[in-house]
Amino acid sequence: MAQPGQKVVLITGCSSGIGLRIAVLLAKDEQKRYYVIATMRDLKRKDKLVEAAGDAYGKTLTLLTLDVCNDESVKQCINSVKDRHIDVLVNNAGIGLVGPLEAISMDEMKKVFETNFFGVIRMIKEVMPDMKKRRGGHIIVISSVMGLQGVVFNDVYAASKFAMEGFCESLAVQLLKFNVILSMIEPGPVHTEFEMKMIQDVSQKDYPGADPDTVHYFKNVYLPSSVDIFEALGQTPDDIARCTKKVIEASSPRFRNLTNPLYTPIVAMKYADETGGLSVKTFYHMLFNMGSLMHVTMTAMKYLTCGCLRSRTVSPH
Ligand SMILES: NC(=O)c1ccc[n+]([C@@H]2O[C@H](COP(=O)([O-])OP(=O)(O)OC[C@H]3O[C@@H](n4cnc5c(N)ncnc54)[C@H](OP(=O)(O)O)[C@@H]3O)[C@@H](O)[C@H]2O)c1
Numbered sequence: 225m226a227q228p229g230q231k232v233v234l235i236t237g238c239s240s241g242i243g244l245r246i247a248v249l250l251a252k253d254e255q256k257r258y259y260v261i262a263t264m265r266d267l268k269r270k271d272k273l274v275e276a277a278g279d280a281y282g283k284t285l286t287l288l289t290l291d292v293c294n295d296e297s298v299k300q301c302i303n304s305v306k307d308r309h310i311d312v313l314v315n316n317a318g319i320g321l322v323g324p325l326e327a328i329s330m331d332e333m334k335k336v337f338e339t340n341f342f343g344v345i346r347m348i349k350e351v352m353p354d355m356k357k358r359r360g361g362h363i364i365v366i367s368s369v370m371g372l373q374g375v376v377f378n379d380v381y382a383a384s385k386f387a388m389e390g391f392c393e394s395l396a397v398q399l400l401k402f403n404v405i406l407s408m409i410e411p412g413p414v415h416t417e418f419e420m421k422m423i424q425d426v427s428q429k430d431y432p433g434a435d436p437d438t439v440h441y442f443k444n445v446y447l448p449s450s451v452d453i454f455e456a457l458g459q460t461p462d463d464i465a466r467c468t469k470k471v472i473e474a475s476s477p478r479f480r481n482l483t484n485p486l487y488t489p490i491v492a493m494k495y496a497d498e499t500g501g502l503s504v505k506t507f508y509h510m511l512f513n514m515g516s517l518m519h520v521t522m523t524a525m526k527y528l529t530c531g532c533l534r535s536r537t538v539s540p541h
Pocket residue numbers: 236237238239240241242243264265266269290291292293315316317318319339343366367368369410411412413414415416417418419461
């Protein structure tokens with residue numbers, strides 16, 4: 225149970241990746257400022273988290289079952305929290321979807337929205353009324369750079385994160401009146417099961433319904449570039465956990481928090497040209513004309529990007 229003075233933090237999707245690392249980092253806080261309720265939809269997947277939490281498990285970290293796609297599961301979980309009191313809600317659970325649109329079923333697309341968009345809304349609807357009553361609380365949404373800039377072959381995933389950004393922009397204004405803070409964390413590529421699941425998934429599929437040219441561009445042009453981008457620019461789940469902790473601890477938390485300074489120019493480019501043409505053409509050239517140069521470009525970007533961009537992001541260090 226939370227001790228007096230401890231902040232109760234509930235995190236969704238803690239069986240792996242970013243959610244697991246946020247849970248562990250907060251639970252191992254030296255000053256024991258947090259009582260972490262780490263949730264996952266299937267407790268059979270708890271071992272990695274329990275091992276990483278070490279001594280904190282059972283003291284500053286507890287586990288609960290929660291499936292963000294299921295009304296009953298969300299209600300049961302929140303009702304089992306003492307006085308339904310949650311100081312910080314971290315909406316982390318999410319799934320990816322990549323590939324030629326023609327080969328993706330409507331059901332797969334709906335599942336992405338059900339998890340990444342409606343899953344977050346379901347959580348917020350359950351937790352927000354108590355926060356409003358108490359005139360305090362912090363809601364964090366793990367969004368993505370793809371919530372700000374679309375990426376080829378990630379059409380539906382990006383759309384789910386864009387939807388989330390619009391939702392949060394709207395809600396943040398009302399919540400401020402109730403002293404409830406809403407923050408988004410916007411990582412670029414992060415090395416987690418997300419990326420592994422994507423690569424595994426892709427190698428097993430043959431994309432029925434998509435024409436051969438599209439499948440070729442996806443498998444032989446987009447995928448190798450994507451692997452290069454992850455290798456050159458990818459952050460670790462620990463980086464994102466450190467950024468999230470900083471946002472939780474900030475005296476005046478920012479609404480938007482890009483975690484990777486290398487993505488600042490991409491977002492800036494979008495807002496610099498109101499016609500939208502600059503972004504579309506730049507991404508087109510990067511993918512189709514620079515193909516083999518991509519690796520070199522990404523590595524160069526990593527080393528050359530000036531330090532001033534870092535001030536526009538929440539740094540993991
Ligand atoms: N990795 C990246 O490059 C990247 C970049 C930007 C943003 N993000 C965002 O970061 C968040 C975490 O992703 P990750 O990279 O850490 O991926 P991950 O390792 O695949 O973790 C995703 C987590 O979400 C859980 N989850 C999926 N559906 C759920 C549901 N219906 N109810 C509850 N939990 C569910 C998964 O649980 P199971 O074990 O049960 O599947 C897993 O614990 C996502 O919102 C993602 O969009 C990731």
